[in-house]
Amino acid sequence: MQIRVLGTVEAQVGDELVALGPRQRRLVLGVLAWEANRVVTVDRLIVLVWPDDPPRSAAHAVRVAVSDLRARLPVDIETHGTGYLLRCDPLMVDVHRFLSLVAQARKTADDRARLGLLDEALGLWRGPVLADVASDRTRDLLASGVEETRLVAVEDRVEALLGLGGHRDVVEELLGLVDLHPTRERLVGQLMLALYRSGRAGQALDVFRRTRAYLADELGIDPGAGLRRLELAILQNDEELDLPVVSTALVGRRHELAMLGEWRAKALSGRTTVVLLEGAAGIGKSTLLDEFSRGIRVLRGQGVAEEGAPAYWPWRQVFRQWLAETDAGVAAEVLGEAADKIGRIVPELGRPADAERSAEERFALFDEVTALVGRMAAGGLVIVLDDLHWADPASLLLFSHLARGARDVPLLLVGAYRPYELRQARDTLAEITRLGGAIRLELPGLSADEVALQLTAELGRPCEPAEAAVITTRTGGNPLFVREIGRLRRADPRASISEVPTGARDAIRQYLSVLSRLVEHCSPRPRCSRWTSTR
The missing domain is CATH 1.10.8 (Helicase, Ruva Protein; domain 3)
Known part of the structure; x- marks a missing residue:
């Protein structure tokens, strides 16, 4: 049997999911599993199930929920005084398996082995803790420590990837993480190091300056000593920051790389080209795009599964990269009067306006973006959006609008996705494939x-x-x-x-x-x- 609480509450016996019933019953199971082999008092269960206004019958409702769970599940729920204890192997509960894997990773010296453990641990998260049953208050009372452990595990995973020479591979992920957690100095330092090792020392120093300003404005403090030492080391081109690059040569995919090269040449000749790259998880879409991007200028954005990501997040990454890599005077000239309007997508471009309230307003915004991309593409431009299956609906609609609206522009627009995980995107991408000049490429397995x-x-x-x-x-x-x-x-x-x-x-x-x-x-x-x- 398996019990899952890192996401929706689920109980699985063999290959079958058990129907657990109403919210209160599922939450009682979630709390008992979270506290596996520890007594949870009825009073504590009441506080967690009804954190704001428990009914008079709350204690009775808890006892009924426990009785129903005993009847439905092949587990021992023991009565101990005024509380209950779920007797089980902790590793049958995903949160305890997560904590065990993280603990193993911290004791593992080899970066590659540590990365495998952390990937497995973080892969257990399917969403917020007790996603379908708990209030934010309940999560704060129960799970704040584990949420912090998850973020530390994310940082540990990035550390392992940096140790393996994967600095180029983590830049985009770190940009998103630092945007969501601007006060986590370890993430900031990892982003600075990844940028420096990728030959982008100026951007690394710019990250430090923005972080210093943010900490001063929001918290009234300076960056910690470690971050200050890293800034100095970057300024001095300290050799200790360098690592031998681990070989990440792409296996196979020569045919696909050649086709991408041909399509880029076609686009640079002034014939806008759209490529939809699809394949299962692990098939190598991102690795192929990484190899294709070497030695050429590519603006990249990525959809994220994490809750809380703002609308247009992949496009925000694209425009931020363009701003970082473009001379300020040139950028201002290209933006022109569009800066304030594009501020809806990238706040630092101008004063963000209210979100578009109608289809007409959204169409006008998309037209403005399409015109801007046309100006950005003078001389040739490649834009890649990865993980479109996780992109928000607005980002997908903008992708579609740009694919239709950019005409006779030296632009190669690439979108990569897992076809079986598409949410809002299926109809949108189907429309794109019907456009002239559109290409769909499905990655097969290796020979x-x-x-x-x-x-x-x-x-x-x-x-x-x-x-x-x-x-x-x-x-x-x-x-x-x-x-x-x-x-x-x-x-x-x-x-x-x-x-x-x-x-x-x-x-x-x-x-x-x-x-x-x-x-x-x-x-x-x-x-x-x-x-x-x-x-």
Whole structure:
């Protein structure tokens, strides 16, 4: 049996989810699971279930909820005086498994092993704690410590990636995290270091200046000593900040890279080109785009699953990068009178106006953005939006408007997404694929020869053809799954190929959770379909 509280409250027995009933009953289970093997008094349950105004019958309602849970679930809920105790293996509850994995990661010296543990731990989060049953007050009373542990785990994961030479890969993620948590100096320092190692020392120093101003204005304090030392080291080009770059050579995808290069050349000739890159989790969309972006100027934005991200978040990242990399005088000339209007998307461009209240106002804003992108694209421009399946509806509509409205502009617009996780985007992206000059590219799995190359890198020894063939069949050539099997077998050479590595389970579980909803929409289609007409 598994109990999940990092998101909606769920209880699963075997392959079946148990119907838990009304909110109060689910919340009582969530609290008892959170406090597994510890007594929770009825009074505390009442405070957590009804934090503001408990009814007179609250104690009776708690007892009824416990009785119903005992009847529905194969677990021991013991009565202890005026309280209850859920007797179970703590690791059957996702929050305790999360804490255990984080503790293991902190004791692990190897960056790659630590990264695997932290990926598994953070993958257990499906949303806010007790998402469907608890009030904000209840979460504050129960879960504030674990929320902080999650943020520290995110920081630890970034630290591991930086140690592995993944500084370019974490910049966009860190930009979003620092925007959401501007007072977390460890995140700020990691962003500065990632930018510095990516050859963007000026932007790293600009991050420090903005943080110093924010801390002074909001809290009346200066940055800590560690952040000040990092600023000085960047100013001095201190060699201690450098790390040997770990090889992240892309395995396979030469055909796809060549096609992206051709489409970029087409776009730079003045024929606006839109590419929709789709594929399952772990198939290598972001890695392909990283390799494509090397040595050329690419403005990148990314949808995020985290709650609280503002509207137009991917586009805010795009315009912020453009501002950071463009001379201030040139930027002011290109923006012209559009700055205040675009302030709805990027507040620092001008005084943010009220959110558009009508379709007409939104259309006018999108037209303004399209005109601005046309001016930005003088000389050629590539814009990439990753993880469109997590983008907010407004960002998707703006993507669609730009795809339709940018005509005869030297612009390559790329959107990447997981097709089975699309929420609002399905109809929007379908409209885009019907445009002239639009291209849809579906990434397939790696071939057996490519899997052998990746496994050789992971295992530190030549991979036998028979071994590669079995793993290719087992994984469908998904690079993430191949990599995780390689790590598993490197740690334990006797590990069975049929065992699902922990690092791959969450991607598989996420896929299966939405598959049933999509069966009716499935239809055969070619891996790469192209509309050859141009604008």
